Amino acid sequence: MDPRTAGGEPVNSALDWLFNPDHWSGPTGIPTRILEHLGYTALTVVIAAAIAVPIGAIIGHTGRGTFLIAGLSNGLRALPELGLLTLLVLLTYVGLLPVVISLVILALPPILAGTYAGVRNVDRAVVDAAQGMGMRGSTVLWKVELPNALPLILGGIRSATLQVIATATIAAYVALGGLGRFVIDGNNAGAGSPDGYPQMAAGAIVIAVLALVVEGVLEVVQRLAVSPGLRNAATRKRTSRIWRKPTPELVGKST
Amino acid sequence: MKRVIAGVATALAATLAVSACGSSDPLAEDKPSGSASAGSITIGSANFPESQLLAEIYAQTLEAKGVTVTRKFDLGSREKYMDGLKDGSIDLIPEYTGTLLQFLNKQAPETEADEVYTALQKELPSNLTVLDKAEAEDKDAIVVTKETADKWKLKSIEDLVPHCGEVTFGGPPEIQQRPDGIPGFKKTYNCTFKGFSALEPGAITTKALLDGTVQAADIFTTDASIEANDLVVLEDPKSNFAAQNVVPLINKDKVNDTVKAALNAVSAKLDTKSLQELNTALDAPDKPEYADVAKDWLSKAGI
Amino acid sequence: MNVDWPWPWLPRNVDKIAEATGEHLYLALLPVLFGLIVSIPLGWAASRWPAVRLVLVPLAGVLYTIPSLALITLVPLLIGTKIIDPLNVQVPLAIYTVALLVRSVTDALLAVPGEVTAAATAVGFRPTKRFLSVELPLAIPVIVAGLRVAVVSAMSLTSVGALIGIGGLGELITEGFKRNNAVEMVVAIALILLIALVLDALLLTVGKLITPWTRARQGANR
Numbered sequence: 001m002d003p004r005t006a007g008g009e010p011v012n013s014a015l016d017w018l019f020n021p022d023h024w025s026g027p028t029g030i031p032t033r034i035l036e037h038l039g040y041t042a043l044t045v046v047i048a049a050a051i052a053v054p055i056g057a058i059i060g061h062t063g064r065g066t067f068l069i070a071g072l073s074n075g076l077r078a079l080p081e082l083g084l085l086t087l088l089v090l091l092t093y094v095g096l097l098p099v100v101i102s103l104v105i106l107a108l109p110p111i112l113a114g115t116y117a118g119v120r121n122v123d124r125a126v127v128d129a130a131q132g133m134g135m136r137g138s139t140v141l142w143k144v145e146l147p148n149a150l151p152l153i154l155g156g157i158r159s160a161t162l163q164v165i166a167t168a169t170i171a172a173y174v175a176l177g178g179l180g181r182f183v184i185d186g187n188n189a190g191a192g193s194p195d196g197y198p199q200m201a202a203g204a205i206v207i208a209v210l211a212l213v214v215e216g217v218l219e220v221v222q223r224l225a226v227s228p229g230l231r232n233a234a235t236r237k238r239t240s241r242i243w244r245k246p247t248p249e250l251v252g253k254s255t
Numbered sequence: 256m257k258r259v260i261a262g263v264a265t266a267l268a269a270t271l272a273v274s275a276c277g278s279s280d281p282l283a284e285d286k287p288s289g290s291a292s293a294g295s296i297t298i299g300s301a302n303f304p305e306s307q308l309l310a311e312i313y314a315q316t317l318e319a320k321g322v323t324v325t326r327k328f329d330l331g332s333r334e335k336y337m338d339g340l341k342d343g344s345i346d347l348i349p350e351y352t353g354t355l356l357q358f359l360n361k362q363a364p365e366t367e368a369d370e371v372y373t374a375l376q377k378e379l380p381s382n383l384t385v386l387d388k389a390e391a392e393d394k395d396a397i398v399v400t401k402e403t404a405d406k407w408k409l410k411s412i413e414d415l416v417p418h419c420g421e422v423t424f425g426g427p428p429e430i431q432q433r434p435d436g437i438p439g440f441k442k443t444y445n446c447t448f449k450g451f452s453a454l455e456p457g458a459i460t461t462k463a464l465l466d467g468t469v470q471a472a473d474i475f476t477t478d479a480s481i482e483a484n485d486l487v488v489l490e491d492p493k494s495n496f497a498a499q500n501v502v503p504l505i506n507k508d509k510v511n512d513t514v515k516a517a518l519n520a521v522s523a524k525l526d527t528k529s530l531q532e533l534n535t536a537l538d539a540p541d542k543p544e545y546a547d548v549a550k551d552w553l554s555k556a557g558i
Numbered sequence: 559m560n561v562d563w564p565w566p567w568l569p570r571n572v573d574k575i576a577e578a579t580g581e582h583l584y585l586a587l588l589p590v591l592f593g594l595i596v597s598i599p600l601g602w603a604a605s606r607w608p609a610v611r612l613v614l615v616p617l618a619g620v621l622y623t624i625p626s627l628a629l630i631t632l633v634p635l636l637i638g639t640k641i642i643d644p645l646n647v648q649v650p651l652a653i654y655t656v657a658l659l660v661r662s663v664t665d666a667l668l669a670v671p672g673e674v675t676a677a678a679t680a681v682g683f684r685p686t687k688r689f690l691s692v693e694l695p696l697a698i699p700v701i702v703a704g705l706r707v708a709v710v711s712a713m714s715l716t717s718v719g720a721l722i723g724i725g726g727l728g729e730l731i732t733e734g735f736k737r738n739n740a741v742e743m744v745v746a747i748a749l750i751l752l753i754a755l756v757l758d759a760l761l762l763t764v765g766k767l768i769t770p771w772t773r774a775r776q777g778a779n780r
Contacts, residue, residue: 010634011635014635074710074755077707077710077711077754078710078713078714078750078758079750079751080714080718080727080728080746080747080750080751081714081718082717082718082720082721082731083717083728083743083750084747086731086732086735087731087744087747090458090462090561090735090738090743093468094452094459094462094468095468165625166626169625169627170627170718170721172453173455173721174459175453175454175463175468180627181453183627183628183631183722185428185431185453187335187721187722188331188332188334188427188428189334189428189432193334195432196334197634197641201631201632201634201635204627204628204632207624207625208624208625208628211623211624211625211628212620212623212624215623303736304736329723329733330723331723455732455735455736458559458735458736458737459736461559462559462738465559484559541564542562542567542739542741542742544570544571
């Protein structure tokens with residue numbers, strides 16, 4: 001089967017590979033790889049959020065250290081993940097840790113930027129009201145700014161998650177699992193082999209579908225998580241920008 | 256508005272200029288060299304250093320005889336570059352008799368060097384042929400660290416069999432399907448490993464073995480890291496891995512007396528020891544270029 | 559096993575590095591340029607007709623979400639290229655650029671104040687001239703911002719192609735990885751980073767230079 005010709009054949013071969021029941025069972029099957037992939041992603045995002053949300057919130061609240069946000073976003077967007085990942089593996093060992101470290105580094109900027117923007121953009125009137133009620137600094141942050149910033153924070157986490165799902169495909173190059181496995185193994189098997197390009201294409205389709213499904217789910221989560229006070233029509237125009245992901249423009253796409 | 260147009264035009268021109276620097280057919284490798292009188296040939300190589308080094312040796316030998324050579328190196332695994340040989344995008348590639356035979360005929364039983372060579376000649380597609388085989392062999396092998404060999408008293412693959420269930424095996428992804436790979440271990444030795452780790456051939460496979468990420472790995476026998484790290488190559492008494500003599504696989508149309516003489520001269524001088532030395536030279540800490548290592552060897556071998 | 563740091567590798571391989579860099583720029587920048595050109599009329603259409611906007615914006619979002627390794631792998635399926643074809647990297651990059659910039663262009667054009675377009679029309683500008691002389695220039699800051707992101711992302715995304723053999727500096731990364739040559743890897747990574755940041759600064763500067771009114775306005779507000 002020659003992928004050099006577009007049209008029915010390669011698509012059919014890819015779909016055949018995709019829907020072959022053999023490929024849906026066992027430790028090398030599609031479901032296992034999906035779970036591995038989501039596992040790497042979840043682990044990474046949790047760690048990255050644990051680091052980036054507090055830092056972003058403090059920078060947003062105090063207004064100090066804003067250079068960190070812009071600088072990191074710019075710099076890390078330009079860093080090639082393939083390079084970071086492979087170099088780290090070469091310097092340490094072949095395993096999960098160097099991969100997770102690289103993925104976390106990549107996931108920090110969107111969450112930092114989202115948290116910072118969220119806290120910063122809280123309506124000054126609301127903050128004044130809170131201070132007028134007697135709340136001090138950290139209480140304001142905790143009880144007022146963060147809840148109001150939640151949509152943008154979730155937007156940042158959403159963007160980070162998609163970023164990590166995309167980058168985790170590279171993990172297969174350094175002997176890990178995940179959905180990239182089908183692309184790498186298929187590539188090594190050679191174009192003419194039934195486990196060659198069809199496997200690559202099938203893997204690519206699953207990756208794309210997974211990314212879109214996760215994006216959709218997170219969009220719903222983000223909307224549901226917005227506090228009712230921010231949902232009514234009067235405030236919606238002012239906050240309408242937050243319904244969209246703030247992120248492509250802020251943090252771009254690096255994988 | 257004029258200012259905007261001027262600015263945009265400059266930016267566009269700059270982008271075009273910058274990308275034009277590299278744009279002249281970026282995926283074609285070196286420009287052809289040598290005079291046109293003795294014909295032209297395109298040489299390919301697989302995606303591991305030894306293959307590229309051998310291809311470079313072939314290339315320089317042919318260039319010295321006046322053949323115009325185009326290099327298309329690092330094409331990937333055999334499964335990938337066979338397409339190139341079939342459709343003529345490459346004409347010549349260094350190959351290994353045993354695995355090539357098994358690639359063409361999964362059931363091929365031959366394991367002894369001359370038998371493999373003869374069987375191979377019968378299995379080749381009609382447009383391809385092999386020239387003389389070299390004495391040099393580079394086989395896939397199951398390799399363990401000295402510690403592991405001492406711990407389990409391993410000398411041959413048969414000694415490993417009782418421990419296979421504890422071992423995660425590392426190697427290039429394609430050996431999961433190759434007849435002398437994972438299926439072969441099962442069939443010939445009844446060895447089923449606990450797990451498999453797909454690793455790029457080369458430094459990273461050695462590293463995974465040394466770090467203990469895998470307890471046994473498929474490392475080629477002439478790999479410099481075996482000696483450098485005191486690794487142990489397990490013996491293969493049941494001949495799972497057939498003989499692997501280095502041989503030029505070439506398109507019949509490209510075989511003329513010059514080419515034949517040049518390549519056979521290389522094969523005559525290439526023994527396993529030379530191949531190991533070549534690999535060690537390539538792996539030196541200052542990472543010399545393939546072309547230099549090839550040139551050195553050719554002049555020392557008197558070709 | 560020790561990682562080798564053969565620093566002499568660097569001066570010895572300047573032409574190899576230069577060639578890889580040129581290839582990388584060809585793979586990364588040409589599609590961004592193409593994407594920029596395509597997104598302007600698309601963004602204009604989306605700003606003018608809500609129906610178009612309703613289709614393009616979500617479509618852009620969907621395309622942008624698809625991971626690059628997936629798109630790079632699927633291009634042969636979609637347009638019949640071989641597996642090692644520069645187009646496999648360039649087509650996804652162009653798609654991502656358009657997906658990113660269409661939104662910027664649309665938003666920027668929609669943000670042009672009604673009074674400004676009304677004034678331009680009143681002064682006698684025909685629609686095309688109005689677009690080129692008034693609306694588009696006003697949209698430039700937003701477009702440049704999007705373009706900076708697109709360029710920087712493209713520099714990094716291109717290296718992913720090396721996983722399936724499509725060149726550029728990414729191939730130095732994979733080669734260094736296979737041969738235990740940390741210098742080769744670091745050089746490639748550093749170059750990608752540096753060139754991306756330089757291009758980013760360049761675009762920022764050019765953007766400011768061709769929109770002098772933004773600076774004037776800031777000055778007036780002080």
